[in-house]
Amino acid sequence: MQKLNYTAGDYxxxxxxxxxxxxxxxGVPGTATITATALFTAAGLPIEMIVLFSPISMIVxxxxxxxxxxxxxxxxxxxxxxxxxTLIMLIKKESRKQMHNS
Numbered sequence: 001m002q003k004l005n006y007t008a009g010d011y012x013x014x015x016x017x018x019x020x021x022x023x024x025x026x027g028v029p030g031t032a033t034i035t036a037t038a039l040f041t042a043a044g045l046p047i048e049m050i051v052l053f054s055p056i057s058m059i060v061x062x063x064x065x066x067x068x069x070x071x072x073x074x075x076x077x078x079x080x081x082x083x084x085x086t087l088i089m090l091i092k093k094e095s096r097k098q099m100h101n102s
């Protein structure tokens with residue numbers, strides 16, 4: 001087992017690296033292994049450890065995909081409701097104008 005002695009600056013660097021690497025992998029399935037490889041290399045950890053995390057990564061990847069699908073569907077419904085509400089308001093406003101002019 002490898003003993004790790006990280007300073008607060010090392011942890012900060014790992015957090016920044018994690019954020020930078022994860023920005024490029026958003027929405028791409030199966031990229032957790034690539035991200036982990038980059039981070040393990042930067043942290044000086046043995047890359048062989050990634051094999052142990054692969055089964056867990058697959059399950060988490062499925063959950064991320066489900067979350068993305070639910071988020072996209074929710075956004076679609078919200079846009080539809082907003083547009084539909086706006087359309088109804090315009091129709092009511094137009095019908096009031098026609099009734100007032102008659």
